[in-house]
Amino acid sequence: MSIFLAFLLFISFNANAKEYKSILWITNSTSDIMEIEAFKDEKKLDFNFTLLTSLKTDVTSFYNIEVVDNLFNFYPIDAVFFPTAYSFKGIIGYNDNSVFFPVLFDYYQNLLNTSKKTGLFISSGRLKETEALLARSYNYEWLAGGISSQSISGVVCVSSFPVVIFDIIRSTDEFYSSKNNFILINDYKGGSSVGLLKTIFEDKNFEFISVRDGIKKSDCMVEYNNEMNFSPIIDYSDFEEKENMMNYLNYLILITRDISKYQKSFTPQIFGMYKELFEYFNPDLIEKEDAEENIRDITNNIYMSLGVETPYFVYSDFLKIPNLKNYIKEVGKDSVSFFSISTQRIKSFSIEKSSGNLVFIIDLSSNAAEGEYHIYIDINQRRNAGLESVIGKNEKLDSNYGWEYALIIKDKKVISYKAALKSYNVFKKYNFKQEDEKIYFEVNENDFPGNFLKWNYFVLNYDGDDLIGGVFERSGLIFLYPAD
Secondary structure (H helix, E strand, O other): OHHHHHHHHHHHHHHHOOEEEEEEEEOOOHHHHHHHHHHHHHOOOOOOOEEEOOOOOOHHHOOOOEEOEEEOOOOOHHHHHOHHHOOOHHHOOOOOOOOOHHHHHHHHHHHHOOOOOOEEEEOOOOOOHHHHHHHHHOOOOEEEEEEOOOOOOEEEEEOOEEEEEEEEOOOHHHHHHOOOOEEEEEOOOOOOOHHHHHHHHOOOOEEEEOHHHHHHHOOOOEEOOOOOOOEOOOOOHHHHHOHHHHHHHHHHHHHHHHHHHHHHHOOHHHHHHHHHHHHOOOHHHHOOOOHHHHHHHHHHHHHHHHOOOOOHHHHOOOOOOOOOOOEEEEEOOOEEEEEEOOOOOEEEEEEEEEOOEEEEEEEEOOOOOOOEEEEEEEOOOOOOOOEOEOOOOOOEEOHHHOEOEEEEEEOOEEEEEEEOOOOEEEEEEEOOEEEOOEEEEEEEHHHOOOOHHHOEEEEEEEEOOEEEEEEOEEEOOOEEEOOO
């Protein structure tokens, strides 16, 4: 008899058990938050949710709401530090900057000075293992990971650290059709979901709890891997139609890549200026007449504080003309290569070490070695340590990358030059070879002593006096920079 009663109680308990839902609400409206809390009191409802906001007001001081930390206030941190996760044309080819990201993360933690940590939201929410492990090391309880797909939703784990993958909803229909316990309502671009929230919270068939409490009810059974497919929480794809926004994203990546070389010299003041740059990733600010000049001033102040020279692209018209990357550089054990990521006459350029020789290879998009090819080699990247002039042409190399050695391929001959104090001399001649779409030649590695893997290279393709292609970057019409 007692077993039968226990069975009935078990059935009764499960029949009355409510499905829980954990809602992460992104809003910067104090009035909307207060309206929801007033609604809760008026209807005598017992619900909770999690809030993501960049409001300065500490809402936890008067409401018992879980508020998550937000790294850099919805700025595109992920796209800047981890561009490989995005398909925006202007940032294709840039590698992830996972070395500098922890430095920035540590600075921002000191800036937040948050004593009570729960969840963490990092920009667009595109999950990277680096981010999850950093969040765990700074005593966060969970990380917002992204938007669910057909393959994954709910809680996944990165080395036992919970990462939440949400369903984003915009209507009650989407809410009731969702099988995910974790729901995202996104008002970060404005608008109000108060009406939607009231309808949902009034439904007593659900238990509405914070994301933190929802994680406690969820088994972290799935271990994250790079095959999992989900989307970023903040989708910047609508900015892709705004040319100046995408150009500025490209600028932020270039600046971040460059200043990461000086991270040991960073101070809170420099980080503060760096953070200012992200505030201009805003359609309203970027459209202002003085936006580019203000950005340039902030950037110059950063480099002045670092005690190093400002790079060339800062002086370009970077909001109108992006510094698009045309080549990906890959350095192997015995080779350095540049591969085209767009339609270029030179598909690839590489130097390979083989049996005491260095083999220079240019792979063309057509099988005719038309015109002439110049290869300039900067072995030390020191200002005024080499020659800036391009032999017989109008272009110049930036003075930071002056050449010590040059090789010119013309009329199926290869002539090398060695820089002197203010001029150059013919050094040696090499045999030119061509096979289908490839032209190549070999030099004795003793002719160019040093570690060729660390040098900067320029490859210039001329038709007469016209520079028609090559492996380089440029600012304006004259000055050239290595494609790094």
